[in-house]
Amino acid sequence: MIDKIRTADEAIAGLQDGMTIMVGGFMACGSPENLMDAIVRKGVKHLTVIGNDGGIPPTEKDSARGIGKLINAGLVDRLIASHVGLNPQVGQGMMCGALACDLIPQGTLAEAIRAGGAGLGGVLTPTGVGTIAAEGRQIVVVDGKEYVLEKPLKADYAFIRATHADKFGNFMSGKSTKTFNYVMAMAAETVVLGTEHLHEVGEKDADFYHMPGIFVDYIVGGEFRWQI
């Protein structure tokens, strides 16, 4: 069996300036914080980041969380997300032109990522018809009803988080940390999984995990139970 266990720094060694990355989680709940820290340490720039939101900015008491760490470090040129209102650094970046932000309805974002990983040519969604979200997109009529054609999203890297994983990379993300972690596991060239608990293969029943390890390239242990 291929050894997929790496340190966070080893797992991101191939990450280059200008790459497109996906980051799982929802307002940093379910984001792989150790992997975000490693990206900040490496200092790669001009990233395009695909994720639900802009994460959480730093406060006087706490460091930034999730995608907020990458934005706070100035590593992101373009953010593709559904909601950025809880991170004022995103709005400030957009105002001064340092950060481009494409806003996509949350359900459309999830399906575009799923399409990317599932070999689909896109998704047809009724969401956004007649709104800004349909701008620049083809409208397709099926049985008399209008749909927005959203093209698939893919990335060079996906950084996702599990609560439990085994050393083959089979994993499950607990409770509301699942979010985008499962669809992103399928949609990137290289998938790095940060996990809270790391188990031997066979230690847990095969039925315990939600996602197959075949999607995972590298596994990094040591994720905490983070308080956002």
Add this chain to the structure above:
Amino acid sequence: MADLKHRIAKRVAMEFKDGYVANLGIGLPTLVSNYLPENVDVILQSENGFTGITDASEPGKEDVDVINAGAGYVNYEPRACFFDSSLSFSIIRGGHLDATVLGAMEVDEKGNLANWIVPGKMVAGMGGAMDLVTGAKKVIIAMLHTQKGTPKILKECTLPYTALGVVDLIVTEMGVMEVTPEGILLKELHPDFTLDEIKAATGCDLIIAENLKPMKVE
């Protein structure tokens, strides 16, 4: 103001039927869960990925793996179930949600909704709002009738749309209005207000129901 918001939430709660699956927006809509009638069993969905969301967690007793769509720690029912974002929005878009309750910046007489962006102001993003109002079987807008005196119920929205023709019911502190093909039908008027007052606070014509009733709140 707080009293008015609770009045609106109480009235919205009466719209819920036994067995409903519903999604409540952050803010005023969340208050609705406090007023659900005892004999009406509703399961609430949280769009970040579960059914069975209840109330905010007590400080010190949070489960850090359980947040609501506003990033606050919350509790969940024993019958709760957790899932990923793709499935969560399949529930929302796929017609599995009986009702959603959201606030609005503007609603117009065609049922068009604007509640996510003000040009020139800092953008928050639509999050799940566009999917919710497109997919839910019944879209209820719960809001104060005006923005500090400026009408929010209009002939035509001036702000960018969230979705077209989706609003079914509008509940404000002044009354209850249904969006019909003919326009906005005033079905209930709160006793604190006169017909002239609600008309003056509304930016489009109101069709007055033949059997106009006082707004039920208790």
